[in-house]
Amino acid sequence: MPPQTPLPELEEALREIERLRAELAAAKVSASMANAACDAFFDAAAQSLRTPLHVLMLQLSSLITGPAAFDVPAQLRGKVASMDRQVQHLARLTDRLVDVTMLESGHIPLRRSRLDLVDLATSSVGRLQEELLWAGCVVQVRAPSTLFVEGDPVRLDEVVGNLLRNAAKYAAGAPVTVALERAHELARVVVMDNGPGIPSHLRSRIFDKFDRGNGPTGTSGLGLGLWIARQIVEAHGGTIEVEDAPRGGASFVVAIPCLAANAG
Numbered sequence: 309m310p311p312q313t314p315l316p317e318l319e320e321a322l323r324e325i326e327r328l329r330a331e332l333a334a335a336k337v338s339a340s341m342a343n344a345a346c347d348a349f350f351d352a353a354a355q356s357l358r359t360p361l362h363v364l365m366l367q368l369s370s371l372i373t374g375p376a377a378f379d380v381p382a383q384l385r386g387k388v389a390s391m392d393r394q395v396q397h398l399a400r401l402t403d404r405l406v407d408v409t410m411l412e413s414g415h416i417p418l419r420r421s422r423l424d425l426v427d428l429a430t431s432s433v434g435r436l437q438e439e440l441l442w443a444g445c446v447v448q449v450r451a452p453s454t455l456f457v458e459g460d461p462v463r464l465d466e467v468v469g470n471l472l473r474n475a476a477k478y479a480a481g482a483p484v485t486v487a488l489e490r491a492h493e494l495a496r497v498v499v500m501d502n503g504p505g506i507p508s509h510l511r512s513r514i515f516d517k518f519d520r521g522n523g524p525t526g527t528s529g530l531g532l533g534l535w536i537a538r539q540i541v542e543a544h545g546g547t548i549e550v551e552d553a554p555r556g557g558a559s560f561v562v563a564i565p566c567l568a569a570n571a572g
C-alpha cells in the first residue's frame with residue numbers, strides 16, 4: 309500500500325492550487341485589459357495620423373499631376389515625387405494599424421460582389437508595376453480568360469497587393485509569376501517568386517500578427533501584411549498557405565470558393 313499523504317498537507321496543497329488559479333485568472337484579466345488598451349491606443353493614434361497624412365497626400369499629388377505642377381521648378385520635381393512616395397508609405401502604415409483593430413474584432417465588413425479574379429489580379433499587378441520593376445521583378449500573369457468569385461474587390465486587391473509587395477521586398481531582382489486557376493470548387497491565386505523562400509519551421513508563424521520570420525536584414529515592415537491577408541481570405545471562407553516555389557522561392561497560395569458559372 310502506498311504511504312498516505314497526511315490530510316493537512318493535502319488541504320494545504322489544494323489551497324495553494326486554488327490560490328495559483330485565482331492569480332492566473334487575475335493575470336489573464338489584466339493582460340487582456342492591457343491588450344485592449346494597446347489596441348485602443350493604436351487605433352486612436354492611427355486615426356489621428358490618417359487625416360493630416362491624406363491631406364498632405366492630396367496636396368503633393370496636386371503638385372505632381374494637378375495644374376500647380378507647372379509652377380514647380382524642374383529641379384524640385386524629383387524631391388516632390390520622393391516626398392510623395394514617403395507620405396504614401398506612411399499613409400499605408402497608418403491604414404494598416406487602423407486595419408489591425410478592425411480585423412482583430414473578427415468582424416470584417418465585406419462588400420461582396422461577383423467579380424473576375426483575373427481582372428482583379430491583373431489590375432493589382434498594373435497598379436504595383438512601378439514598385440515591382442524598381443525592385444527588378446518582372447511579373448508574368450498566367451490565367452484562364454475569367455475566374456469568377458463572390459468577393460470584396462478592395463479587400464482581395466489588398467491580399468494580392470500584400471503578396472506582390474512582399475515579393476518585391478524579399479525576392480527582389482528576379483521574376484515573379486502570378487498564376488490563377490480553378491481547382492474544383494476553389495479559385496486559386498498563386499504568387500510565386502524566385503527569392504530565398506521561407507524555411508519550413510517559419511511557415512505557420514509568418515501569418516501571425518507582427519511576426520517578421522527571421523527578420524530579414526535590410527528590410528523594414530510591421531509584420532502585418534500576411535496576417536491581414538489571412539484575416540481577409542478567411543473572411544471569404546478561404547485559406548492562404550506558403551510552399552516552395554518550383555525553382556526554390558516562396559509560393560503563396562490563396563484559395564477561395566469560386567462561383568459555379570466559371571468557364572473551364
Ligand SMILES: Nc1ncnc2c1ncn2[C@@H]1O[C@H](COP(=O)(O)OP(=O)(O)OP(=O)(O)O)[C@@H](O)[C@H]1O
Binds near residue numbers: 503504506528530558
Ligand atoms: N516572398 C517572401 N519571401 C521570403 N520571405 C517572405 C516573403 N513574404 C514574407 N516573407 C517573410 O514573412 C514575414 C512576414 O511578412 P509580412 O508581409 O506579414 O510582414 P512584413 O513584410 O515584414 O511587414 P509589412 O507587410 O507589415 O510591411 C516577413 O517579414 C518575411 O520575413
Ligand SMILES: [Mg+2]
Binds near residue numbers: 470
Ligand atoms: Mg509584407
